[in-house]
Amino acid sequence: MRPERLVPGAALLLVVIVFALTPLGTGVPLASFDVYNALQGFAQIGLLALAIGLTMIAGEFDLSVVGTYAVGGMITVLTGQSSALLGLLIAVAAGALIGALQGGLIAWLRIPSVPVTLAAYIALLGLAYALSGGLSVTFKNQAATLWVDQTVAGVFSPRSLITLAAFAVAAVVLGFTRLGAELRAIGGDRRAGRVAGVPVERRLVLLFTMSGTLAALGGALLSVSFASANPDPGLRPLLIAAVAALLGGVSLAGGRGTPAGLLAGALAVALLAQIVTLAYLPDYSTQLFYAALLAVVVAIDSPGLRRTLDRLRARTRRAAA
Amino acid sequence: MTVRRGPVALAVLLLILLPLAVSTDRFLTLANARAILASAALVGITAIGATLVMIAGSAVSMAASQTATLVAMVFLWTLSHGLLVATLLGLLTGVVVTVVQGLVVGYWEANPIVLTIAAGFAIGGGSVWFSGGTPVAAAGGGYQVLNATVLGLPLAVYVLLALAVLAQWMLRRTTAGRQMYLVGENRAAARAAGLPVGRVIAVAWAFSGLCLALTGVFLAAFNTSATTNLAGPLTLDAIAAVLLGGTAIAGGKGSALRTLGGAVLIAVIADVLLLRGYSTGIQILVKGVLVLGVVVLVHLRRRR
Numbered sequence: 001m002r003p004e005r006l007v008p009g010a011a012l013l014l015v016v017i018v019f020a021l022t023p024l025g026t027g028v029p030l031a032s033f034d035v036y037n038a039l040q041g042f043a044q045i046g047l048l049a050l051a052i053g054l055t056m057i058a059g060e061f062d063l064s065v066v067g068t069y070a071v072g073g074m075i076t077v078l079t080g081q082s083s084a085l086l087g088l089l090i091a092v093a094a095g096a097l098i099g100a101l102q103g104g105l106i107a108w109l110r111i112p113s114v115p116v117t118l119a120a121y122i123a124l125l126g127l128a129y130a131l132s133g134g135l136s137v138t139f140k141n142q143a144a145t146l147w148v149d150q151t152v153a154g155v156f157s158p159r160s161l162i163t164l165a166a167f168a169v170a171a172v173v174l175g176f177t178r179l180g181a182e183l184r185a186i187g188g189d190r191r192a193g194r195v196a197g198v199p200v201e202r203r204l205v206l207l208f209t210m211s212g213t214l215a216a217l218g219g220a221l222l223s224v225s226f227a228s229a230n231p232d233p234g235l236r237p238l239l240i241a242a243v244a245a246l247l248g249g250v251s252l253a254g255g256r257g258t259p260a261g262l263l264a265g266a267l268a269v270a271l272l273a274q275i276v277t278l279a280y281l282p283d284y285s286t287q288l289f290y291a292a293l294l295a296v297v298v299a300i301d302s303p304g305l306r307r308t309l310d311r312l313r314a315r316t317r318r319a320a321a
Numbered sequence: 322m323t324v325r326r327g328p329v330a331l332a333v334l335l336l337i338l339l340p341l342a343v344s345t346d347r348f349l350t351l352a353n354a355r356a357i358l359a360s361a362a363l364v365g366i367t368a369i370g371a372t373l374v375m376i377a378g379s380a381v382s383m384a385a386s387q388t389a390t391l392v393a394m395v396f397l398w399t400l401s402h403g404l405l406v407a408t409l410l411g412l413l414t415g416v417v418v419t420v421v422q423g424l425v426v427g428y429w430e431a432n433p434i435v436l437t438i439a440a441g442f443a444i445g446g447g448s449v450w451f452s453g454g455t456p457v458a459a460a461g462g463g464y465q466v467l468n469a470t471v472l473g474l475p476l477a478v479y480v481l482l483a484l485a486v487l488a489q490w491m492l493r494r495t496t497a498g499r500q501m502y503l504v505g506e507n508r509a510a511a512r513a514a515g516l517p518v519g520r521v522i523a524v525a526w527a528f529s530g531l532c533l534a535l536t537g538v539f540l541a542a543f544n545t546s547a548t549t550n551l552a553g554p555l556t557l558d559a560i561a562a563v564l565l566g567g568t569a570i571a572g573g574k575g576s577a578l579r580t581l582g583g584a585v586l587i588a589v590i591a592d593v594l595l596l597r598g599y600s601t602g603i604q605i606l607v608k609g610v611l612v613l614g615v616v617v618l619v620h621l622r623r624r625r
Contacts, residue, residue: 123609129602304430
């Protein structure tokens with residue numbers, strides 16, 4: 001089986017089994033509330049994981065998504081006090097613009113995405129601070145906060161359903177149009193993709209517009225749910241989104257991955273977070289746990305290690321023969 | 322005729338910045354010049370180390386703040402054994418923690434950015450565990466000597482200058498330094514040519530760890546106690562200084578002296594904005610936009 005199916009499938013299966021077994025450790029049976037909470041956790045990181053995962057499929061890495069996430073949340077709170085929907089739409093439009101501008105620089109000037117998105121991250125952090133005066137801003141539209149987190153069918157909320165819908169849209173668009181194959185071609189071998197007729201520049205602009213839009217939507221939903229926006233969420237959301245994306249079967253080298261895999265990765269991480277919550281671990285050990293998980297996944301993903309393993313395997317095979 | 326865009330860009334920037342700076346109240350005072358250099362010192366020391374890492378092609382470390390904080394804690398905690406022991410243990414901590422990441426990046430070609438994000442959280446979690454979440458106070462005296470001023474400038478400024486010269490000498494005059502450029506320019510070609518790619522990268526990271534540790538020791542001495550967020554925005558400020566100095570993030574190009582210029586430039590801009598009453602947010606925003614501009618320029622030049 002190919003790694004982009006095997007990794008997310010195995011990760012999700014393993015975590016679901018552990019999740020189902022948590023009552024053995026805690027002595028309290030699982031309630032639908034625990035599933036609801038896990039899906040709320042999924043809603044919190046899912047869109048960010050999708051945003052960063054899509055850029056990774058195309059061999060790029062959008063560090064600015066945490067900045068867009070913060071700015072999106074801040075804009076929603078500042079402009080959505082009377083109408084949350086209006087605030088959310090302004091935030092998403094801003095996110096699309098932020099993404100398109102970066103995509104333009106990356107595609108048309110052929111600058112690597114890391115320095116562009118890193119500089120943009122610093123600038124967006126400054127923008128979020130400047131918009132808020134450096135403080136958390138409270139969202140007073142309680143009706144919207146209550147609406148977005150109400151339970152639907154026992155385990156869902158509008159927030160987690162919107163997040164699931166975004167994955168569904170991405171899966172349909174990438175699966176039923178040429179876009180999915182084109183993004184993988186851009187990530188796998190850009191020159192070959194260009195020769196094969198993929199409009200690389202336009203696809204890259206579209207890609208970064210998508211990642212900006214998704215990140216801003218994620219931040220907007222989060223700030224409505226938390227009833228406040230924080231100008232600096234730190235890199236923690238990016239850490240968890242990166243774990244989700246890598247468990248979702250994408251590679252930092254690009255050319256690999258699907259929205260369905262990313263969904264499995266994001267769900268696995270969200271369930272894992274819920275297990276950690278149920279286990280009442282102290283905060284720093286959760287942090288150590290995610291850090292170790294990401295470090296291990298990145299190390300496994302690294303080409304040098306794979307080369308070494310291949311060499312070792314060849315040597316043992318030769319020794320056996 | 323070839324137009325060198327770097328100097329032109331610098332001239333344009335200075336043309337904009339100089340009148341703004343000179344017309345700012347209290348900018349042209351000796352006290353302010355000292356304040357600028359002092360604030361450039363700690364970011365600068367970290368940025369000098371980060372320059373080598375970037376030249377050798379491993380982009381940036383996102384774990385600088387956490388590493389410096391951990392070093393500061395180790396330093397303060399072991400001060401009861403004397404200044405020398407505490408300093409050495411602090412430096413050792415910084416080098417070991419950083420070189421481990423360098424080895425994984427150098428030998429396994431792990432993605433440095435994602436790896437160091439993970440490492441930053443691991444080190445941050447480690448320092449919370451180490452400190453129990455409470456500020457670590459100095460376990461002994463003697464550290465005040467690190468806060469001494471010589472000819473009106475703090476000791477850290479001289480350390481920054483010395484490190485910049487040392488790094489520049491290493492990059493231009495030693496085999497290890499020149500190999501860093503080659504490895505950063507094209508890793509596959511460097512490997513094919515028989516260069517010890519993994520080792521070259523690990524050496525760059527070790528030097529960066531040393532610089533981070535020095536930053537941590539000075540931070541500790543200055544603040545006399547360390548909380549988990551002691552180093553603040555050090556990571557991004559150091560990256561901004563290196564990029565403003567025109568070092569290419571893809572590696573193979575850059576200079577320690579220009580990073581020194583980048584660190585001073587950032588301090589000058591922050592100082593002007595502060596004196597003119599702009600908020601922290603605007604300062605960070607301007608920094609980010611400026612870095613973006615320099616990244617675009619550096620890349621356009623590289624392409625031709």
